[in-house]
Amino acid sequence: MNIPLINISSLYSDNTTEQMEVAKAIDTACRESGFFYIQGHPISQARIREMRALSEAFFALPEAEKVAIDITLSNNHRGYGRMMAEQLDPEHPGDIKETFDMALNLPTDHPLIGPDRPLYGPNQYPQSLTDFQQKMERHYWDMLELGKTILSALAMALGLEKRFFDDKFAHPLSVLRFIHYPEVAPQAGKQHIGAGAHTDYGCITILWQDEIGGLQVQDTRGEWIDAPPIEDSFVINIGNMMARWSNDRYKSTAHRVFSPSGEERYSMPFFVEPDFDTDVSCLDNCCSADTPPKYEPISAGDWMIYCFNNTYAYRDEETA
């Protein structure tokens, strides 16, 4: 399986022929492996260095400060996720990683917040890091713009209006996440699973990973293929919502983080997820009488809640 590297700079030009070429390359990658790398994006290396330093500073905080903003204290699934809090692969114990999640920061009295839309609400931020909120939120909006640009290429490839997905991001559920995989001494015969095998839940994921490596993608024969870090690039992959929208034209491919060396590693995914009430049902040009929709319509928010409930013990009513 090939994970292509695609230069997306033409998506920022006015040349529609060149835009279409990029859209076709992305379309092929999404149909074949569901994974590709991008270069030629507008996120600077200086910004990435800044965000990496912020992530390292966050995870280096005293445990007490991190657990003061534990995700289990949030009504809307934001904040610090302790080691083993998430279990992405039900066949394996909890993931050996700690996380920090932030998203659209709505005040508690915002009209969108309520029992029907439990993923909206305020973020939880650490108190002692100067400019943390401002840096996170600036990066959040820049990553969202990048996500919408990639979605515009998918829209073109699917024969939709170029900006088809844009109006689905007025109050996005998109999440910016820091991940820290601590150093783990390799043990003979034991698999060190940083992130268990899973598919992502949203439209697409835009992943920055540091130089250590360990991300693996499952090919159609079930073999695990390395997706090594490539300087100044992001790894993009299709999530479940886009697979549902496209009736599996685009593949939401299983992946995991498996680090044989057990070295410490940092990564930073941005999960591109639309507004809570977005209807995710098969797109007209992805189904026909011969190929009927494979999935029931569902709202983006209900789908996310279903996914989180399956992977976080604190959300699971039976075990909580």
Ligand SMILES: O=C(O)CCC(=O)C(=O)O
């Ligand atoms: O850390 C990584 O490289 C991948 C993480 C991942 O797949 C996820 O958070 O969904």
Ligand SMILES: [Fe+2]
């Ligand atoms: Fe993932």
